[in-house]
Amino acid sequence: MAAIGFDPHDHSACISSTLRQAETYCAEHKLKLTPIRRRALEILLAEHRALGAYDLLSHFAAEGLGSAPPVAYRALDFLTSAGFAHKIEGLNAYIACAHLGSDHAPAFLICTACKSVAEAETEASDGRLGAAARAAGFQIDRIVVEALGLCPTCQDAA
Amino acid sequence: MAAIGFDPHDHSACISSTLRQAETYCAEHKLKLTPIRRRALEILLAEHRALGAYDLLSHFAAEGLGSAPPVAYRALDFLTSAGFAHKIEGLNAYIACAHLGSDHAPAFLICTACKSVAEAETEASDGRLGAAARAAGFQIDRIVVEALGLCPTCQDAA
DNA sequence: GTCGTTGATGTTATGATATAACAATGGAGT
DNA sequence: ACTCCATTGTTATATCATAACATCAACGAC
Ligand SMILES: [Zn+2]
Ligand SMILES: [Zn+2]
Ligand SMILES: [Zn+2]
Ligand SMILES: [Zn+2]
Numbered sequence: 001m002a003a004i005g006f007d008p009h010d011h012s013a014c015i016s017s018t019l020r021q022a023e024t025y026c027a028e029h030k031l032k033l034t035p036i037r038r039r040a041l042e043i044l045l046a047e048h049r050a051l052g053a054y055d056l057l058s059h060f061a062a063e064g065l066g067s068a069p070p071v072a073y074r075a076l077d078f079l080t081s082a083g084f085a086h087k088i089e090g091l092n093a094y095i096a097c098a099h100l101g102s103d104h105a106p107a108f109l110i111c112t113a114c115k116s117v118a119e120a121e122t123e124a125s126d127g128r129l130g131a132a133a134r135a136a137g138f139q140i141d142r143i144v145v146e147a148l149g150l151c152p153t154c155q156d157a158a
Numbered sequence: 159m160a161a162i163g164f165d166p167h168d169h170s171a172c173i174s175s176t177l178r179q180a181e182t183y184c185a186e187h188k189l190k191l192t193p194i195r196r197r198a199l200e201i202l203l204a205e206h207r208a209l210g211a212y213d214l215l216s217h218f219a220a221e222g223l224g225s226a227p228p229v230a231y232r233a234l235d236f237l238t239s240a241g242f243a244h245k246i247e248g249l250n251a252y253i254a255c256a257h258l259g260s261d262h263a264p265a266f267l268i269c270t271a272c273k274s275v276a277e278a279e280t281e282a283s284d285g286r287l288g289a290a291a292r293a294a295g296f297q298i299d300r301i302v303v304e305a306l307g308l309c310p311t312c313q314d315a316a
Numbered sequence: 317g318t319c320g321t322t323g324a325t326g327t328t329a330t331g332a333t334a335t336a337a338c339a340a341t342g343g344a345g346t
Numbered sequence: 347a348c349t350c351c352a353t354t355g356t357t358a359t360a361t362c363a364t365a366a367c368a369t370c371a372a373c374g375a376c
Binding site: 052053073 | 332333334335336
C-alpha cells in the first residue's frame with residue numbers, strides 16, 4: 001500500500017496509464033468519458049494535489065470550455081461517482097484517484113503547508129470504527145479518512 | 159468506546175455535566191468561557207446533531223446576541239480550539255464533543271438521512287494509516303475520520 | 317488613579333464553495 | 347424523421363467562511 005504522491009515517479013506515465021484505465025472502465029460500464037470530463041481528469045492528474053472546483057473552472061475558461069460553476073461540479077460529480085477522483089473534505093477540493101482499478105477505501109495524507117496530497121489505502125473495514133458502528137447498529141456507506149500534517153519536504157523547510 | 163449519540167440517555171445530565179467540565183477546564187487553562195461562548199456550547203449540546211454556523215447564528219439572533227457571521231465563527235473557533243466541539247468536515251457543521259475530558263481522536267458516525275451524529279473514539283495512532291504515513295515520512299497533526307451512512311432509526315424507516 | 321495594552325465583541329463588506337432551475341443541443345434507437 | 351434522454355450551457359441564488367476595522371471592558375504598569 002504505497003502512499004502515492006510525495007515520492008518522485010514517472011508522472012507522465014502515471015497520467016497516461018490512469019487515463020487509459022479510465023477509458024477502459026467507461027467502455028466496460030457504459031459510461032461516457034466526454035471531452036470535458038476527460039479534460040477534467042487530465043487537469044486533476046497533472047498534479048498530485050487537490051484542486052478546488054473553481055480552479056478546475058478557470059482551466060476550462062482558459063481553454064474555451066464552459067465557464068459557469070455547474071460545468072465544473074458536473075464533471076467532478078461524474079469523476080467521483082465513477083471513482084476516478086475523490087473529494088478531500090478537509091479542503092473542499094478534489095483530486096484524481098491514485099489507485100484506479102483497485103476497489104479501495106481511500107485515506108489521504110494532506111500537507112497543510114503545500115497542499116500536496118498522497119493517497120493511501122485503509123483496511124476495508126478498519127477494526128475499531130467498524131466495531132463501534134456495529135455496536136451502535138449503524139450501517140456504514142462510506143468512510144472519510146484524512147490525515148492533516150506536514151509532508152517530508154515541508155518538514156525540512158521548517 | 160461507546161458511540162454516544164444514537165442511544166437513549168439522560169440528556170439533561172449529559173448537558174450539565176459537560177458544561178461543568180468545560181468550566182473546570184477553562185479555569186485550569188486560563189481560558190474565558192464568556193457568556194456567548196457558553197451559550198454556543200449549550201446550543202450545540204442541546205442535540206447530538208451537527209449544526210451549521212448559521213444555525214447557531216440564528217439562535218443567537220433570536221436571543222438578542224450578535225447576529226453577524228463572525229460572532230458564530232469566533233465562538234466555534236474557541237470551542238473547537240479548546241476541544242469542546244468538533245467540526246464535521248463532511249457536513250460543514252459543528253458538534254459538541256461527547257467525550258470531554260478524555261484526550262481523544264474523535265471518529266464520527268454520521269446519518270446522512272437525519273443528520274444525527276455519534277462520536278466514537280479511534281485508536282490514537284491507528285495501524286495502517288500511521289504505517290503509511292511513517293513510510294512516506296509524513297508527520298500527522300490531526301486525523302479526520304467520518305463514517306457516512308444510516309443510523310438505526312433511519313434504517314428502520316427505510 | 318490613569319494610561320496603554322490586550323483580548324473580546326460588534327459590524328460591514330466580501331470572498332469561496334455549491335446548487336436550483338430551465339433552455340438548448342445532439343446522439344441512440346425506432 | 348421523430349422521440350427520448352443524457353449532456354451541456356447559462357442565469358441566478360443559496361450556503362459557508364473570512365477580512366478589516368471600530369468599540370469596549372479588563373488588567374497590569376506606572
Ligand atoms: Zn482512489
Ligand atoms: Zn508539503
Ligand atoms: Zn470529542
Ligand atoms: Zn438517521
